[in-house]
Amino acid sequence: DTEVTQTPKHLVMGMTNKKSLKCEQHMGHRAMYWYKQKAKKPPELMFVYSYEKLSINESVPSRFSPECPNSSLLNLHLHALQPEDSALYLCASSRLDRGRIQETQYFGPGTRLLVL
């Protein structure tokens, strides 16, 4: 089973709203990722959590706030977004190997976000 689930599938929000994106996996993976993908562009890494701790933040604006409450869940809290933040937000997970192996990332279906 290589399933990563994301909710909601679609989200429309105003610039003053607060919303959250959710991601869940039950593969026992200890690394989880948020990516942002604009139309006709490749995904861009936003955040990486390893062992439930934030390990990589790709200089993402503070209006995006990630949270990893446990090893299966990953949230992305959104507040005061701008129209240019409209995009497909993808969650991924992978195993972690403390040695040498770069594990495969498995992606969820994404949340299509529209900021008005």
Place this chain on the structure above:
Amino acid sequence: AQKVTQAQTEISVVEKEDVTLDCVYETRDTTYYLFWYKQPPSGELVFLIRRNSFDEQNEISGRYSWNFQKSTSSFNFTITASQVVDSAVYFCALSGGLKAAGNKLTFGGGTRVLVKP
């Protein structure tokens, strides 16, 4: 810095034709991994294949095959006897270094494949 280049932005073929997608990469890491992902219109990135830098053996898996050549820094991907369901955007990606804190994927720009019936 790492870089992945997919020179083909769009390829259009008729069903049953073979399709080869080109991927060229740059990295200073001595150990790295290369991936191909498929993104259908639904949006989900589907993992297809992974190769590591110390294994240049090329393989075939069903209708998919790949050609990894370290000497030319290329990792090309072929779909044999294409089908309409193969229509999607295909991304080549690179992950390098020895990191225990999660790996950062560097994606190419993607190649849109359109298979016509």
